[in-house]
Amino acid sequence: MKKFLNTPDTYLRDVLTGLAAAHPELAVDADQKIITVAGGPQRGKVGLVSGGGSGHEPLHGGFVGAGMLDAACPGEVFTSPVPDQILAATKAVDGGAGVVHIVKNYTGDVMNFQMAAELAGDEGIAVATVLVDDDVAVKDSTWTAGRRGTGATVFVEKIAGAAAAAGGSLDDVAEIGRRVNAASRSFAVALTACTTPAAGTPGFDLPADEMEVGVGIHGEPGRGREKLKPAGEIVAIALDAILSDQPLGTGDDVIVMVNGLGATPLSELYLLFGEVAATLSGNGVGIARSLVGNYVTSLDMAGASITVCHADEEMLRLWDAPVRTVALRWGS
């Protein structure tokens, strides 16, 4: 296993120790495994909590900060955070206006966030849940009933985070989060499998001339194997899947993310974005905003995902609102 680590058992703790050392503006509790904004909850603001298995960095810890998440709960690699951990994060960010849980649709995450929401309710904290299920590749995959939650999580966290920062109520923030998810579609392609620290070997075998089309962010199987193709043809496969599920045309505005899965050079992501932009523009679709880079990764997997959100004016306004996190930062 070719990784920079000390032991697989201490991996997550060691990562969080480094995160804490690098970012004094974050409060990182390496014991409870909770990342919050230093300075505690903001009175009267709806709190936003997300989390899930580690291995997708910068998701979610990299999105904690003003205008986005108030807390992230990293589980062990590809393993859901536990209810007590989520409950502790929920209590830590409650400013009296309720807390939104942003949950990627994987069975373990859904169950544990639901349990934490009930426990929080018992303690008088109102929780609303936004489920993210944007991956059009497959339904009911290895770890999921229904569609998997992937790249749209970044859009939901940014836009719902801006709504909360602007003073939105618990219902407002959850509603815009759900609307962003409903407007978003993703599709991913893997060129290699990823290796978890605990397993030490790649999660699947992929011949040197093949790609996994529709792969999940834990290396779950997609729609099948195909021979590796030129980038333009790969983008066509992904956009066909996305646009056949949600047709877009002239006059529609979108937010697009071309996201690396961990081991793909930034240059290749820009190359893919060029193909995406040409295709969408050719269909009359306007790319109003975009992200190109590593945002929702799968450890050391070579591959990329494309996420398209059909954005309305409110979403774009909230997208443009200031954000101050490790991985997204703009505005005054």
Next chain:
Amino acid sequence: MKKFLNTPDTYLRDVLTGLAAAHPELAVDADQKIITVAGGPQRGKVGLVSGGGSGHEPLHGGFVGAGMLDAACPGEVFTSPVPDQILAATKAVDGGAGVVHIVKNYTGDVMNFQMAAELAGDEGIAVATVLVDDDVAVKDSTWTAGRRGTGATVFVEKIAGAAAAAGGSLDDVAEIGRRVNAASRSFAVALTACTTPAAGTPGFDLPADEMEVGVGIHGEPGRGREKLKPAGEIVAIALDAILSDQPLGTGDDVIVMVNGLGATPLSELYLLFGEVAATLSGNGVGIARSLVGNYVTSLDMAGASITVCHADEEMLRLWDAPVRTVALRWGS
């Protein structure tokens, strides 16, 4: 070859097309291969131009913007930009106060930037050159007379860029750039080789249980092969090399970068940073500022580099000045 590309021949052009589509705030000339800030040169401000072979993204194009570079000249992958290209960039950013060339110490880059500087001089543009040679691993390697230029390039571009934005003269900007380089040391370790689009196969063979210690950003050999070690021991090797070349102790402030070489997950970079921070703090050295992420890459190489800059107050002040580029962005 597992890459997202159309053909090796069109690789750089296709990457630049995508970069242009993603970042309308940049002016990307895909024919001349020049990336500048949209809106042209700023009258009276010293211009900053850097460049080098492609394959190290986000270097240098990701650092074009207010407070950092005025232009980047990407060569073909691992190939120096040509003198005409550098000259065109120099002329494009000349605002009448002269232009600083920031050049990584590789034979081709040094020669071509020198020729461009002479041609610019013939046209009445004063050029000062800052040579970056921070890599303590080896002297006189495959592509280099003297030390290689690597991670410190980011520090030089940021701090010299801030000096230019603050109204520094050509001499001022070049002088602080040289001072940052002289105060910086880097060391890199590779876990895998990288593959260029043109070659299609990895640049060297590295057994499954070995690492290349002191590797260069083109896969040039380092100090030798060693068995893969725990992260703490790898950091000790790198910091020993850095600190034996430039001793640091109690009261010294540093800017530290833990940089991924392209295929290493962000989580592993944070883990390495935790080890770096513990060691430096243990020696009484203060980590005043830090960067953790992919800044100077080597295509799809798994590996990481550590750069330490012994910073004085002026450097820290200029580091903190606002910057608005694709890859670095902070301040008002």
